[in-house]
Amino acid sequence: MIGALGKIASREIALTWGAGGSGFLPAAFFFGAVMIAPFAVGPDPRLLGAIGPGYLWLALALATLVSLERLFQADLEDGTLDQLVLQPVPLSLVVLAKALGQWLAVAGPILLVVPVAAVMLKVAPAHIGGLLAQLVAGSLALFLVGTIGAALGASVRRGGLLVALIALPLYAPVLIFGAGAAEVLVKTGELFSQPFLLVLALALGALALVPLAAGAALRLHVD
Amino acid sequence: MKASGFTCSVSVADLTLVRGWRTLVAGLTFDVAPGAGLALRGPNGSGKTTLLRALAGLHEPRAGTVRISGGRAADDLGQHVGFVSHLDAIKPGQPVAAQLGFWAALAGSAAAMPETLDLVGLRRQADLPGGVLSAGQRRRFALARLLLLDRPVWLLDEPAAPLDSAGRDILGGLLDRHRARGGIVITAVHDRPPGGAMDTLDLAAVTQASRETAP
Structure with missing residues (x-):
């Protein structure tokens, strides 16, 4: 079972x-979103430094949406999902495996870009490591929560916007606590602050509950 | 590939299939014994594909039961069936061998890969990306997956449609060999079913009969 996952x-x-994949696109999107920040809010280093950590969370949330549309849609359209349903693995675990695979493939490159992006946003170098650790946990929570949107919108053609609309409200708790954790980190240097613990709790909760919800949603599309 | 025989039989009782507002099949009852074949006939839209999906457990019937005895309960249907639908589940960017290898690894039959590629005539295409396969080659790919999964009940949705005459001969041979092992073949067809003779179930006639007996 674990082997199959x-x-x-x-x-x-x-x-x-x-070939034909788009692994680097979300990371490129993330980098692009960070690059235009000084154009939008002005190049004042103090201002950038103040909003930088929160802006990284925002860019991360938007970048995760880029790849979510195709997470299940491609498999639904070409019949792969039918074949996966016929495997002796519960659909919820198939969902979990796909979401985690996608997270590793897409969030990995984004997180590699984070240190450079953080420097561009004038985040103090001492805090970049801690911020990265928070974003790793946050990206997992965001990806898993977004998986629900991807599963619900899987059968909608050009459903990317729909998936984003479903996922964005669900992103709110992760973003609120994530940005809060980043603020505490930058101000006091405390990594495992209360907001970050809540982000971790959200990630773990999503890990347990999202596969069930997304699996049930996919069942409806397969019928 | 395991040489052991299969002993599963399929029994369908009082099955009613509905798509949207349309009743496709009502009160359908039939049994298929080990080693038997059943050809589903009927015009386009008569419910052949929906019936196959219901037999695979992919479609929830409105009423009635599908049981595969010698196997487990109804909600485990999927683990006893190999399904070749009109969608071949092939990714355009990945090589054929890698994609088949994934399904073989899930089924624990990776060792049978070379032999299977030879059987369906895809040996020379093994390193090509899935996107360049022709319609017939895509169907051969689906047949290779069917062989690698090695399930007792084969559900085939017009499997011969895109195949050339050599491909149809291969398909016929595979079905005969599967039935000789005690496997079951249920296939939607429009012309002669591939391989040896099999029983026919005409869905149009079933639907007609159910409409006449309905109050």
Whole structure:
């Protein structure tokens, strides 16, 4: 069972990074979103430094939406989902494996770009490591929560916007606590502050509940 | 590939299938014994695909039951069936061998890969990306997955449609071999079913009969 999950997750990574995949797009989007920040709010280093950590969370949330549309839609359209349903693995675990594979394939490159993006936004170098750790946990929570939107919108053609509309309100708690954790980190240097613990709790809760919800939603599309 | 025989049989009782507001099939009852084949006939839209999906557990019937005995309960239907639908579940960017390898690894039959590629005639295409396969080659890919999954009940949705004559001969041979092992073949067809003779179920006639007996 665990072996099957590993195979599904690694297939997801291979498909995202293989020919015709779009593995680097969300990371490029993330970088682009950070790059235009000084144009929008002005190049004042103090202002950038003040909004920088929160802006990274915002850019991360938007970048995760880029890849969510195709998470289940491609498999639904080409019949792969039918074949996966016929495997002796519960659909909720298939969902979990796909979401985790997608997270590794897409969030990995985004997180690699984060240190550079943080420097561009004048985040103090001492806090970049802590901020990165918070964004790792936050990206997992965002990806899993977004998986619900991806599952619900899977059968809608050009459903990317719909997926984003479903996912964005669900992102609110993660963003509120994530940006709060980043603020505490920058002001006091405390990494495991209360907001960050709540982000971790959200990630763990999503890990347990999202597969069930998204699996049930996919069942409806397969019928 | 396991050489052991299969002993599953399929029994369908009082099955009613509905798509939207339309009743496709009402009160359908039939049994298929090990080693038997059943050809589903009927015009386009008569419910052949929906019936196959219901047999695979992919479609929830409005009423009635599908049971695969010698196997587990109804909600485990999927684990006993291999399904070749009109969608071949092929990714355009990944090589054929890698994609088949994934399904083989899930089924634990990776060792049978080379032999299977030879059987369906895809050996030379093994390293090509899925996107360049022709319609017939895509169907051969789906047949290779069917063989690698090695399930007792084969559900085929017009499997011969895109195949050339050599491909149809291969398909016929595969179905005969599967039935000789005690496997079951249920296939939607429009012309002669591939392989040896099999029983026919005409869905149009079933629907007609159910409409006449309805109050």
